[in-house]
Ligand SMILES: Nc1ncnc2c1ncn2[C@@H]1O[C@H](COP(=O)(O)OP(=O)(O)O)[C@@H](O)[C@H]1O
């Protein structure tokens with residue numbers, strides 16, 4: 001039982017390809033997140049799964065049945081939009097009941113039971129008689145969720161459902177959606193541009209960019225073994241530092257002409273790039289003779305500080321995370337080196353880092 005996308009492509013009227021050869025298998029009961037920058041085609045892909053947008057090429061099947069030409073209402077799915085899409089003139093209760101009432105074969109008592117259960121699940125029982133305008137953004141979002149929960153659709157599609165909420169509420173709703181998905185065993189296909197939402201909720205993440213799937217994997221796989229520079233840079237705050245590098249002697253590489261680093265794998269003979277996460281950089285005070293960088297600015301985050309650094313060569317800037325009690329300040333000259341956790345990208349930006357397993361098995 002799964003939702004399978006096979007070489008799905010989309011061109012709108014013009015010849016511009018919005019999505020090209022998207023393939024994925026989404027298992028029943030999993031939390032599947034589609035993530036990527038604005039305009040990469042996330043909503044288009046979700047709407048194609050829903051049947052609201054025609055696909056140009058390829059095949060979508062749900063539980064072994066090709067649905068390319070199936071009407072949205074026959075696909076047994078429900079959709080939550082960024083805009084909530086509530087009916088302003090209906091009460092909370094009636095909004096949640098709307099889809100169920102529209103179906104002929106659901107009895108009145110079953111509708112009542114489902115709606116009441118769904119409202120209980122999202123803690124809205126007491127507000128059931130209110131109109132949407134009498135609710136906060138978070139409460140409206142919960143009504144939209146309750147509607148999805150009340151329908152017995154097998155698959156729930158959500159398009160950036162939290163983007164209208166403030167930061168605190170977003171974290172709370174993130175946890176609620178995650179808990180609901182687990183509790184109900186929903187197959188949830190969730191679209192977001194927010195890498196944190198993707199990382200915290202997903203069983204599997206699909207990263208979209210440049211009209212193509214960049215990678216599909218678990219949050220750990222995506223973070224530890226990104227397929228390429230784009231994926232590496234998309235996840236993590238501040239983003240991974242990408243620096244030009246060349247082969248030196250023995251196991252050493254020369255990073256940005258600023259420092260040497262030991263690597264335990266083959267690297268290209270010509271130029272390549274290394275990726276070093278901000279918490280893998282080491283900085284120490286250094287006088288001007290020993291320094292290979294200087295500090296631009298520092299951001300205090302409570303438990304730690306982010307130090308923004310200008311390297312001596314190539315106008316390269318990097319970010320490092322240090323303890324909050326460290327005494328670096330802007331304009332300090334420093335020496336930057338790296339621990340031995342790094343990624344190697346070839347000239348096409350493809351991650352060619354030998355994985356930990358390869359090293360162990362070598
Ligand atoms: N109905 C449409 N007609 C023509 N182009 C569209 C239409 N909908 C979206 N697009 C274009 O397709 C691309 C992807 O849009 P969309 O799927 O909304 O991206 P995302 O949801 O990732 O921000 C954008 O370049 C957008 O302008």
Ligand SMILES: [Mg+2]
Pocket residue numbers: 042043044
């Ligand atoms: Mg969108």
